[in-house]
Amino acid sequence: METLQFLSDGFGVAMQWRNLLFAFFGVLIGTAVGVLPGIGPMSGVALLIPITATLTSGLDAQNAAASSIILLAGVYYGAMYGGSTTSILLNTPGESSSVVTALDGYQMAKQGRAGAALSIAAIGSFVAGIVSLLGLVLLAKPLSALALSFGPPEYFSLMLLGLCAVSGLAGKSITKALIMTVLGLLLATIGIDNVSGVSRFTYGNIYLYSGLEFLTVAVGLFALGEVFRSILEKDDGDGKIAKVGRILPTKQDMKDSTKPIIRGSLLGFFIGVLPGAGATLASFFSYIAEKKISKNPGKFGKGAIEGVAAPESANNAASGGAMIPLLTMGIPGSGTTAILMGALIMYNVQPGPLLFDDHPEVAWGLIASMFIGNVMLLILNMPLVKVFAKVIETPAKYLLPIIIAISIFGVYAVQMNTFDLLLLVGCGVFGYLFAKQDYPVAPLVLALVLGPMIENNMRRALTSSNGDFSIFVTRPISLFFLVIGVLWILIPLILKWMGRNVVINDEE
Secondary structure, eight states: OHHHHHHHHHHHHHTSHHHHHHHHHHHHHHHHHHHSTTTHHHHHHHHHHHHHHHHTTTSOHHHHHHHHHHHHHHHHHHHHHHHHHHHHHHSOOSSGGGHHHHHHHHHHHHTTOHHHHHHHHHHHHHHHHHHHHHHHHHHHHHHHHHHHTOOHHHHHHHHHHHHHHHHHHSSSOHHHHHHHHHHHHHHHTOEEOTTTOOEESOTTOGGGTTOOOHHHHHHIIIIIHHHHHHHHTTOOOOOOOOOOOOOSOOHHHHHHHHHHHHHHHHHHHHHHHSTTTHHHHHHHHHHHHHHHHOSOGGGTTTTOTHHHHHHHHHHHHHHHHTHHHHHHHSOOOSHHHHHHHHHHHHTTOOOSTTHHHHOHHHHHHHHHHHHHHHHHHHHHHTTTHHHHHHHTTOOHHHHHHHHHHHHHHHHHHHHOOHHHHHHHHHHHHHHHHHHHTTOOSHHHHHHHHHHHHHHHHHHHHHHHTTTOTTHHHHSHHHHHHHHHHHHHHHHHHHHHHHHHHHHHHHHO
């Protein structure tokens, strides 16, 4: 009953006219971000942080935080909806979690069933969003209560687990992901040490005393990095767009899609809860599961509607599931949730077990707004499928200058100094180079956010144990997190090594 009361209060916050507008514009922009190939939710959320700061400048801290996170979260789960459009119509995923959707979605489009594929993707996304939100409502308070029992050693180990999880699953090379994680941790040490007051890696530059501005690094790596890639590689996206045709799915389409949508929603939600797993892994697992279950697996890859319904449901459910560790434990499980966490911290709202007690209007307002946002997305996506399909045709010569302008003005508005603009351009160059060499940026962003918290909790734990490092392995929960983190890194390496040995033995 207490949870229902909190949720009711959250709807009171979400139904304010200002927050309704923020939710609407968030999901609208998010859908457009998902539709545009290559931008993705991380870049979209990073770009909009300075804009939300400007829009909420006249509000008190609590209302500003609630309104901003409602808009930014709308961009996050809205992008999951929109990502399917390019996959189905253009065979070009709008973001990584829609890669699997392209396998059958584009085949359906070539068969003249693009409208049915797009509408099933929208319906599956809506159902998955509601399922994940119900899970969030039911699990948020119990998990936050559990997290309250954690001390510094447990938090240190849990944050290391989050880094290991992202490092183990980001990109094709675990080694490259670990390099990026360490680089993020190194960048997080720049600035004045809170305990000793000693400056670290500032080299006499006064702008570095407060550390690297999270927003500048995120916008540079994601948004400007993508701009440089588009310009230097002349990525004009000249593929042929399939015609949309009939929008509403047939009764048979709905019958074939119902069970995959439910299974994909549940699987995606539980995968999303795991730090570092994310929507991409959820969509792949869901697709593989449906293919295993199917009585006719040969139809997958040839236009099976189950191959659209399951992964689209899974990636949307995963975005809702990813909010649980972020809100209840303060552990972002993906690059996008790391950016959302950075946005909350900018408003002096610390995600974690005390969030639901200290800032209930922010936490429950966000959850309630996600219910409303999912309804808005269904209403937007069903009739406007053909309109969003047109967004794909936006010429790069118009799109790229807009992204550059938003990046520069947004970053300058935060600190009002030219050093941040130079840092922005530098991060953009490195963002392009990292992507070109397949170095994943998500672990770096996550490490940059978690680095100061890992350091603080490590210091607090060692202070309480008089410098004895064994405190991290003698406390059961802390040891459990550390073991899981090590296994998360080692198991893929062992499986890869075993696979290589099998290949060698076969050749012999």
